[in-house]
Amino acid sequence: MRKSSDPIHMDIKEGKQKFIESWGKMASDWGINRTMAQVHALLLIAAEPMTADQVMSELDISRGNSNMNIRALMDWGLVHKQLRTGERKEYFYAEKDMWVVVRQIILNRKKRELEPMLKVLDEIAGVENNCPESESFCAVIRDIRKFSGKANQTLDALVKADVAWLGNPLFSLLR
Amino acid sequence: MRKSSDPIHMDIKEGKQKFIESWGKMASDWGINRTMAQVHALLLIAAEPMTADQVMSELDISRGNSNMNIRALMDWGLVHKQLRTGERKEYFYAEKDMWVVVRQIILNRKKRELEPMLKVLDEIAGVENNCPESESFCAVIRDIRKFSGKANQTLDALVKADVAWLGNPLFSLLR
DNA sequence: TTTTGTTTTCAAAAGTATTTGAAAATTCTG
DNA sequence: CAGAATTTTCAAATACTTTTGAAAACAAAA
Numbered sequence: 001m002r003k004s005s006d007p008i009h010m011d012i013k014e015g016k017q018k019f020i021e022s023w024g025k026m027a028s029d030w031g032i033n034r035t036m037a038q039v040h041a042l043l044l045i046a047a048e049p050m051t052a053d054q055v056m057s058e059l060d061i062s063r064g065n066s067n068m069n070i071r072a073l074m075d076w077g078l079v080h081k082q083l084r085t086g087e088r089k090e091y092f093y094a095e096k097d098m099w100v101v102v103r104q105i106i107l108n109r110k111k112r113e114l115e116p117m118l119k120v121l122d123e124i125a126g127v128e129n130n131c132p133e134s135e136s137f138c139a140v141i142r143d144i145r146k147f148s149g150k151a152n153q154t155l156d157a158l159v160k161a162d163v164a165w166l167g168n169p170l171f172s173l174l175r
Numbered sequence: 176m177r178k179s180s181d182p183i184h185m186d187i188k189e190g191k192q193k194f195i196e197s198w199g200k201m202a203s204d205w206g207i208n209r210t211m212a213q214v215h216a217l218l219l220i221a222a223e224p225m226t227a228d229q230v231m232s233e234l235d236i237s238r239g240n241s242n243m244n245i246r247a248l249m250d251w252g253l254v255h256k257q258l259r260t261g262e263r264k265e266y267f268y269a270e271k272d273m274w275v276v277v278r279q280i281i282l283n284r285k286k287r288e289l290e291p292m293l294k295v296l297d298e299i300a301g302v303e304n305n306c307p308e309s310e311s312f313c314a315v316i317r318d319i320r321k322f323s324g325k326a327n328q329t330l331d332a333l334v335k336a337d338v339a340w341l342g343n344p345l346f347s348l349l350r
Numbered sequence: 351t352t353t354t355g356t357t358t359t360c361a362a363a364a365g366t367a368t369t370t371g372a373a374a375a376t377t378c379t380g
Numbered sequence: 381c382a383g384a385a386t387t388t389t390c391a392a393a394t395a396c397t398t399t400t401g402a403a404a405a406c407a408a409a410a
Contacts, residue, residue, distance in 0.1 A: 009303045010299070011302070012306075012308065012309045012312060015299045015312065015316075018295060018299055019299055022292055022295045022296075026288055026292050028206065029206050029287070030205060030288070031204050031207075032206075033367085033368075045311065045312045045315050047311040051386095052386090052387075061369075062369060062370045063370085063371075064388080064390085065369055065370070068389090071388090088377080088384095088385060088386060098322040099322070102322065116197075120193060123185070123193070124185070124190045127184060127185055127189075128186060128187065133187065135222075136220065137187060139271075141220075143271070143273045147273040147274070208397090210398075227356090228356090236400090237399060238357085239358080239360085239402095240400070242357065242358065242359090243358085263407085265356085
């Protein structure tokens with residue numbers, strides 16, 4: 001008999017479902033395609049590499065959708081292809097080390113979004129500043145530019161740290 | 176005569192336009208309503224507080240849209256109301272200190288997205304782990320839980336640091 | 351209380367993003 | 381090379397998000 005104080009264990013199927021759902025939800029909150037994140041989640045928790053067809057039927061999406069999102073994940077460097085000798089089908093697996101995953105996501109978003117913004121801020125910073133009206137404007141732009149530059153540097157350091165410390169035994173403690 | 180080596184200065188109107196546009200673009204990349212970010216950008220670079228009507232005509236959006244997004248920005252704690260004695264209209268201004276702005280955004284997204292994810296991960300972590308299939312699953316969940324927990328702590332520290340160091344003269348150097 | 355100026359709401363319309371699925375392209379196999 | 385298996389593409393359909401604007405609610409002034 002189960003006492004009411006016992007923890008309630010969900011079964012594995014339920015757990016996987018819930019994880020795929022939340023991972024997708026979080027991604028779409030952050031401006032990333034929900035299905036792409038669900039494919040990612042599915043591959044993250046898969047014990048073995050999967051084919052595009054398996055992903056398609058597991059998530060109940062179309063063949064095209066499955067294919068396109070797997071490609072996108074490979075572009076992001078989060079998923080890789082595995083070829084098996086004697087088999088036509090392509091298998092896919094996700095990078096499972098969270099540190100590497102996060103590093104890869106940072107690299108991508110930095111390049112796609114932060115850096116273009118920095119470029120625009122630099123262009124704007126060249127605005128003529130000769131009237132009191134432009135003073136408030138330039139002050140804010142300078143402040144944002146400074147801040148974004150710092151953020152960019154910090155992310156660079158974070159990303160480089162990983163590479164430099166990979167061979168260092170101390171690094172495993174930090175992860 | 177302008178030499179081709181001279182820097183090209185854009186005028187202030189152009190600069191403001193460009194800033195509003197990029198701020199909106201960046202926000203929508205990150206899953207935030209573009210117009211909300213444009214209203215925010217407009218108020219960030221405004222020399223004086225503005226009415227909802229001024230925002231409406233400046234950005235060429237509807238009255239309802241202007242009103243709703245100003246409310247949303249107040250919910251996020253990024254914009255505040257100013258009441259002027261003898262005037263019916265409400266004026267709005269944005270917090271201009273970037274450190275405070277970023278802090279506020281972190282607080283909001285942490286509460287809205289990171290914390291619910293942590294809760295789900297904890298629920299999922301209670302899944303029964305007794306077969307090899309669930310082993311891979313549990314290992315990934317544990318890793319993500321650990322990572323997200325660390326991220327959450329780091330953000331807490333970042334946010335608390337601000338409050339604790341506000342009165343500290345050293346703090347101004349860090350900003 | 352009525353009028354007038356102002357803000358808020360929300361159903362419908364417009365605009366965006368995502369997904370589908372069938373056809374085309376590709377690649378392996380005999 | 382022809383045929384079979386598999387992957388890729390993309391126009392059209394669907395689903396989702398945002399915006400509009402007119403009406404309702406509200407609040408100050410007359």
